Amino acid sequence: MPKSKRLMELMMTVNRKRRFKVQELADEFGVSKRTILRDLQELSELGVPLYSEVGPHGGYQVLRERVLPPIAFTEEEAVSMFFAVQALRHYSSLPFEAESASALNKFYLHMPGDVRDRIDSMKNRVDFLTPTRRGDAPCLAILLDAAVHQKVLTVEYESKEEEAKCRQIQPVCIYAHNGFWYCTAYCFLRQGYRVFRCDRIREAAHDTSGTEPLELGDIRLSRRDAAEPREPIRLRAQLSRIGVQRCEAELWLAPMLQVHADGSGTIDRDVSQGDIPFYTDFFIGLGEEAVLLEPKELREAIRRKLGEMLERYKGI
Amino acid sequence: MPKSKRLMELMMTVNRKRRFKVQELADEFGVSKRTILRDLQELSELGVPLYSEVGPHGGYQVLRERVLPPIAFTEEEAVSMFFAVQALRHYSSLPFEAESASALNKFYLHMPGDVRDRIDSMKNRVDFLTPTRRGDAPCLAILLDAAVHQKVLTVEYESKEEEAKCRQIQPVCIYAHNGFWYCTAYCFLRQGYRVFRCDRIREAAHDTSGTEPLELGDIRLSRRDAAEPREPIRLRAQLSRIGVQRCEAELWLAPMLQVHADGSGTIDRDVSQGDIPFYTDFFIGLGEEAVLLEPKELREAIRRKLGEMLERYKGI
DNA sequence: CATAATGGTGACAGAATCTGTCATGGACTC
DNA sequence: GAGTCCATGACAGATTCTGTCACCATTATG
Structure with a gap:
């Protein structure tokens, strides 16, 4: 197998099994340990965040930020990504803000100048208007994470009527509407689904009291619709x-x-x-x-x- | 220079100068024509759409869809792109819809299974609500293109009061607001700036009557703010x-x-x-x-x- | 402390790949 | 027909890659 192909496959393999030993890969690819070591070093230089520990039970690991194998995009595809991210510019405190900025930056760096110009001028020509609000929602990222992985959070929520109050909630979904972010969640305090306005959530942290998450499987994006009217x-x-x-x-x-x-x-x-x-x-x-x-x-x-x-x- | 590096640089060079001859590149990279030919073939296999013509004035060309050199994204960056595109799902007839779908598809194909799951579940957990309206705006793409490149269009516009009517306009910017798409443009019929609702534009085509585009340099996103109240x-x-x-x-x-x-x-x-x-x-x-x-x-x-x-x- | 597991490096010869050269051919322009 | 340009094959020589081996460092475990 030519080296270039092997490097690609290695990157994939390495990303799949996030912990591995050199010998393992050597067997898998039918090359010597020495070669794998050299390859891993190259991957490292290419940006794959590898970390190794020596000794028994040691081995290699891929750190957080796993890297996808390099992908070739067409110009139009790259432009479309700019367009999509551009559409969100009026939303403050978005999750993934940093990540999308760095992704766009990678695209931008690899573009020929004429496409850059096109992007730059598009920025001034297209817009998505959304009412901008005061309230930041600093905890969107943690709420989203909890919704995706169905974890319980302890939040400090300041509702319209009352003072800030701590409660345990299990987020179901997050949505933006009319300039505000809302989070539908099961509230362990009220024992039912409630909608929270994210900018009123002062603090949010993973629950440490050991409350077990409920099985909310199929609720998902159904929002207050689920709530049966009382009286x-x-x-x-x-x-x-x-x-x-x-x-x-x-x-x-x-x-x-x-x-x-x-x-x-x-x-x-x-x-x-x-x-x-x-x-x-x-x-x-x-x-x-x-x-x-x-x-x-x-x-x-x-x-x-x-x-x-x-x-x-x-x-x- | 190791071959892998050379291939990367070749891809960039080739994308920059969209027409070139083999001899040219051979000189530039300090290798033989034969090598360049072999490299070009490899690029071709990697997806770069190369086309060659023999004979005098012949040479290589890169066809439409130019490709960017392969870029390695982190998982988080890829997820953020999904997030951004996801945010637009309630907009119908967006420009770049096909391109962003194919870009996301490329990301998706290269992802390990667990990240796919994460994306899939995120789709059900997060949303951007926008009032959805009846009217499609099929000509958004051409309007956007005209705005970016400052071209004159002939459009058939059905305003609130009147029947459909043809006019020449030079789009300045496009924006979405409250579920509708609007286009600010200089209207040659009315000799002034007007805002058009894109779903009321029935037809749009590049102007063939030879109307010269105006120099609208710095107007850009300034919208109706400019309008002074009458009486x-x-x-x-x-x-x-x-x-x-x-x-x-x-x-x-x-x-x-x-x-x-x-x-x-x-x-x-x-x-x-x-x-x-x-x-x-x-x-x-x-x-x-x-x-x-x-x-x-x-x-x-x-x-x-x-x-x-x-x-x-x-x-x- | 000895042992085994595991990564890290350097050297070097042999294997594999890549490259330049040359030859040949085809297609097209002028 | 002369000149330009891409296309392909063959092959030897250049370059790079790979395996082996020797040796080191670190660390868990008995």
């Missing part, structure tokens, strides 16, 4: 065409929305009694684009609030 | 803490918002008379979180609308 109450409303368009922008609403052929629509769904204040504001915001049919409690609340507002706009 | 009228309002938070979500509002130390805020800005209907809805939506002080026309409009709504919620 359910039927909500029915008709929407004009414009009303439908506005509701489609609200993700939480989309699933309960039925759109008719002419573009108008209907909402018909059980909701929690406790959410009435929320729906009050929402339907007032929709103005004449929505007609609320049920429940009468909500109609009553809307009427009362409209009255109050009208009162405040009385004087010219 | 300006002063708008003043006070916002509660919650009102401020809600306003910050609105991108167009952020620049006219002043936030006080206690979290409350003020809006004070000249706006167009014609926008009153828009502000009416907006301030009604803010409910008791905003107190509008001026102008009285707007207060009047709000009062009228509140009255109408109240009327509709009269019956229990």
Whole structure:
């Protein structure tokens, strides 16, 4: 086997079995130990982070950052990666920020000048707008890690109403919406699923109290949808065409929305009694684009609030 | 020079000068023509799309898709690329969609199984929500290309009011906002900058009428900010803490918002008379979180609308 | 402390690969 | 037809790679 091929395969092998002995590889590749040693040194020079310990139970290890075998990308593929990362520039405190920067840097370094120019000018020509918020969410990375590996975290959460409070949570998924990051998680304190706003999580650390993670297998991205309304109450409303368009922008609403052929629509769904204040504001915001049919409690609340507002706009 | 190094450098050289002769390279690298020929064949086997023509004025060429020299990425870098592309999955008809898919595929193929699992599970755990809209924008790619290279396009645009109409435009920048794609461009028909919604552009093609592109050098991402209000009228309002938070979500509002130390805020800005209907809805939506002080026309409009709504919620 | 396991280095001859040269040929332009 | 340019094969000589061996250093284990 020509040396170059062997080096490639070696890199793959080495990355797969992260601990190994020289003799092992020598047998596997049918070459001498000396050759493997020389090869490993070359890999090392090529950037594979190898570490070795001598003595019994010693051997080689690949340190964290495992390296993929070199891949040849086309120019367009590289540009598309720039495009994707560029799209995220308005998100602050993203996980993988450093990594994607260093990946892009590798691409950039290997590009001929004309493509660099193209990238640079693209940066000024394309943008993805997202409302930028104050709150940083420093613990996104740890939340994401916990969600992926289903670990329990101890977090200090400052909810709207209360002071900061410690709780154990097991994150299920993380999502960005309208400029904020949210984390759906099982809350061991409340014994149920809750949505946390990530910028309100002051601290997050792996749980040390030994709480066992639950088996949440198939919940995944299903968010608050899973939560069954408590004290359910039927909500029915008709929407004009414009009303439908506005509701489609609200993700939480989309699933309960039925759109008719002419573009108008209907909402018909059980909701929690406790959410009435929320729906009050929402339907007032929709103005004449929505007609609320049920429940009468909500109609009553809307009427009362409209009255109050009208009162405040009385004087010219 | 060891062969492996030479191959790398050859790949770079070959990508830089896209046309070349064997003799040329032989001189440059100080090896014989025969060797270069052998090397070129190897490059070819490695995926570089080389094409040669014999005879005078013949020579080698690198075809379309130029390839970058193989780059070794760390696992984390690869994962970060998946993360970035993942973030865009709710955008339909993106430019570079095919390219980023094929790039991710290359990463995926070279990954050890455990990282694949990690990626797969991340896909279910993280998301970027964006309102998804009906309209596709099939011509994003050509618009982007025109913006980057400052070319003139002939487009068929169906504006809100009118039927589809052909015009020549010179795109300046493309941006996504709230689920829609927009394109700021110089419009030769209207002789000024206009913002087009990309899903309303039915057709786009390179202009053939020979319209010369303008020198728009430094305009770039500046968008509608430039538009001075016509018939300006002063708008003043006070916002509660919650009102401020809600306003910050609105991108167009952020620049006219002043936030006080206690979290409350003020809006004070000249706006167009014609926008009153828009502000009416907006301030009604803010409910008791905003107190509008001026102008009285707007207060009047709000009062009228509140009255109408109240009327509709009269019956229990 | 002796022993065995394991990595690390240098030297050198023989094996394998790579390279230059030469020869030949084909295709194309002028 | 002369000149340019790529394509391929053969082969000897140059270069690089590999295996072997000798020896060292470190460290766990009995």
